Amino acid sequence: MSMNSAPMTYIPPLCDGACGTVPRSQQPMWVMMRQEIMCMMRMMPNICWAMLTQRKHMSWPDMGETMMHMLLTCMEMCMMAMAVPMWMMLPGAMFAMWMGCYVMMVMAMCWMMNGKEQMHMCNFDSSSEGWMMGQDMDNEKWMFMGGMGMSSRHCHMNTLPMLCRMFGRPMMCICTPTWGMPFDMICMMMQRCMTMPSQVRRNLYAQMRTALLDDSMMRCVVMCHNDSAVLVSQAVSQLCCDLPAEKMRKLEIYTFGAAASEFMLPAGESMMESSPMHPSTDMMEAERKGVHVEHFAMTNDPFAQMGVLQSVRQNMNGRYCGGVFVMNDMAMMKNGKMMMNEKIMSKNMPTMPMTCSGLMMEDYMMALFPAQMMMCMGAGASAAASCRSMMDSTMVVDRECAEKREIAAMSNYHAASQMKKGSKRLSWTGLAAGAGQKNGMSAGMMGLEIARRGCKDCDGHKGREVSWLMGYMAMGNNTMMDKVGSTHANMKRS
Structure with a gap:
């Protein structure tokens, strides 16, 4: 089975035993900016089209926010296009008044869209709607960060309660403010190249640091969507510098369509132990060696294309830690949405979007998790039982990509260590010949072997047998899944 035809492709985590990957902070700034501008220009049509077609059935509040977002985008585009001609034609005082009026209107619309609060906490009352949340998870800290295209109102009114129900845990939402799509894209481009001050990142860092330093906390789980992964990556890098390694073991990161260009974690021999597949709760505490990171990316998600997919498959010089689950076949997902729409349209309930752009966390x-999503939207257990998750399919492990990443890291290490001699990057034969020497090449070869072993261990397995996130879903929704399972069994007997 080819990787493109398989529903799910898995790229194992980067080992980088020789620590040969180069952080973006050590790369030439103007070269990165030029690459970012070219990438943004190529991806802008796909992003605009995905944002326009992401929802065909919207509620009135969502429709109003979409219209306001489009109006704000048009105003900002007109302001940027007319700024230079107006500056040349108008006197200074009139140009200042014109610019001030535009800025005040933009700021007022942004204030209306962002709201007053950036952080929201959801303690869902399961008794009022028949949900079994299980035991209280007072020793866990769960956080979610919404991305571009998701308003603050939709994030904390719809997405946050949905995640809280599905995982059966209290969850905190840190909303990223929007300043209009043109300014948001420019800000994301600059954040991918350099570390910029941000109140959202400071809030995220403070919440993560407090949870990791609290001895009563067993784990800290952070989920982020598209451009918010840039802030999470920067916060994790800072935490790795500020906190000891034993505290960082409690941290787990799960990204969805990550737009981050790198995901920095400490590399080397101490981080090269492979994570157990489908671990239990005790194994997750005893066997973990560092921060656990998983990335989920749709192939048609424009943010994932410029972020995690490009960084893992094309940019071999950078460091992007964590396993990557690439979703290739969206037909299964579309069929699930069509089935759910057919079930709940008769009840006059809001339907899910038919497009699969990945711009929405839904x-x-x-x-x-199609079964849980269908029950969250009000569908019956019979409809939920007939829907199949993409994680239930057998994955195709991209061993070629995993080996290329490790070999590129070894090549970068050799080029950096031999810079004074003016030597060029070695071929694979040269790297293998220098592995026996007492330098970083032996650790790089060991990392390559661990990557190959990880590919072999994951080959032929389903996605839910490798992902830790699937285990949390099973623990948080035992009652709901038992109901779905019994319904599925009755359908088979009939």
Whole structure:
């Protein structure tokens, strides 16, 4: 089975035993900016089209926010296009008044869309709607960060309660403010190249640091969507510098369509132990060696294309830690949405979007957890039982990509260590010949062997047998899954 035809492709985590990957902070700034501008220009049509077609059935509040977002985008585009001609034609005082009026209107619309609060806490009352949340998870800290295209109102009114129900845990939402799509894209481009001050990142860092330093906390789980992964990556890098390694073991990161260009974690021999597949709760505490990171990316998600997919498959010089689950076949997800729409349209309930662009967190949840999503939207257990998750399919392990990443890291290490001699990058034969010497090449070869072993261990397995996130879903929704399972068994007997 080819990787493109398989529903799910898995790229194992980067080992980088020789620590040969180069952080973006050590790369030439103007070269990165030029690459970012070219990438943004190529991806802008896909992003605009995906944002326009992401929802065919919207509620009135969502429709109003979409219209306001489009109006704000048009105003900002007109302001940027007319700024230079107006500056040349108008006197200074009139140009200042014109610019001030535009800025005040933009700021007022942004204030209306962002709201007053950036952080929201959801303690869902399961007794009022028949949900079995299980035991109180006071020793866990769960956080979610919404991405571009998701308003603050939709994030904390719809997405946050949905995630809280599905995982059966209290969850905190840190909303990323929007300043209009043109300014948001420019800000994301600059954040991918350099570390910029941000109140959202400071809030995220403070919440993560407090949870990791609290001895009563067993784990800290952070889920982020598209451009918010840039802030999570920067916060994790800072935490790795500020906190000891034993505290960082409690941290787990799950990204969905990550737009981050790198995901920095400490590399080397101490981080090269492979994570157990489908671990239990005790194994997750005893066997973990560092921060656990998983990335989920749809192939048609424009943010994932410029972020995690490009960084893992094309940019071999950078460091992008964590395993990557690439969703290739969206037909299964579309069929699940069509089935759910047919079931709940008769009840006059809001339907899910038919497109699978990945710009909404609901798209990823529907692909990964269709049964839980259908029950969250009010569908019956029979409809939920007939829907299959993409994680139930057998994965195709991209061993070629995993080996290329390790070999590129070894090549970068050799080029950096031999810079004064003016030597060029060695071929694979040269790297293998220098592995026996007492330098970083032996650790790089060991990392390559661990990557190959990880590919072999994951080959032929389903996605839910490798992902830790699937285990949390099973623990948080035992009652709901038992109901779905009994319904599925009755359908088979009939």
